[in-house]
Amino acid sequence: MKLLDGKTAIITGAASPRGLGKATALLFAQHGARVAILDLDMDEASEAAADLPGQGHQGFVCDVTDRAACMVVAEEVIAQFGHVDIVVNNAGITQPLKLMDIQPDNYDAVLDVNLRGTLYMSQALIPHFRARQNGSIVNMSSVSAQRGGGIFGGPHYSAAKAGILGLTKAMARELAPDGVRANAICPGFIDTDITAGKLTNDMRAQVLAGIPLGRAGTAQDVAGCCLFLASDLSAYVTGSEVDVNGGSLI
Ligand code: NAD
DSSP, X not given: OOTTTTOEEEEETOOSTTSHHHHHHHHHHHTTOEEEEEESOXXXXXXXXXXXXXXXXXXXXXXXXXXXXXXXXXXXXXXXXXXXXXXXXXXXXXXXXXXXXXOHHHHHHHHIIIIIHHHHHHHHHHHHHHHHTOEEEEEEOOHHHHHTOOSSOOHHHHHHHHHHXXXXXXXXXXXXXXXXXXXXXXXXXXXXXTTTTXXXXXXXXXXXXXXXXXXXXXXXXXXXXXXXXXXXXXTTOOSOEEEESTTTTO
């Protein structure tokens, strides 16, 4: 018996080939889940779904900043898959801006994808989860929320990711009586397209020196944590924020 046998999952922002969402989709599929990959481009989402082992995975186009689109896609996935057990709110963007350089449209863009998207996709699934008295919501925050900044994200990214932590705890509290869990993951410095090629060798060495485990994280490191939070292994875990950062905050 695999950890996610018979379960189905929606993962947002999961088409990026080296991204955390794609690695999570792969691990979920390896553990028996049927996965819906949501992203901005239909071809990329379908290609990512076709890469997964097992049957029935599917790509869907969905801009998570569009509440109506989230509702439509959630209904479509429920209709096609029969039910949904897990949502991983992973879609995110960042902008390397300093405090005084943030313009209203920067603030909107970063809060919209990271924070509104997390609310909208969750709202699209909560009635279904409640009706089934079952569901796991996994929200992608960041070490930037905890440190008030990171290497790449600006203050608006920290604000959005910190908002996700508060939202997750509120979700966990409100949904617990319905058997629905919500948890957040705070990845540290992970090698993906968001981080690739953006540091000089010296800067990278400096960053790694601040990580007790002495290396950057991998997408698989984050996927492993998603698997735990999505599966029944974490049946008594809700409202938590799990650090996947090599010990950066010790
Ligand atoms: P990535 O850029 O590789 O993937 C992000 C995906 O989100 C892309 O496929 C993109 O198309 C999609 N996306 C963007 N806007 C969208 C929208 N409006 N609707 C739907 N999809 C949208 O990034 P990644 O490194 O895999 O990051 C995944 C998540 O993890 C993000 O939320 C990011 O903030 C968070 N995170 C990453 C790191 C890191 O070091 N890589 C660290 C902490 C947190």
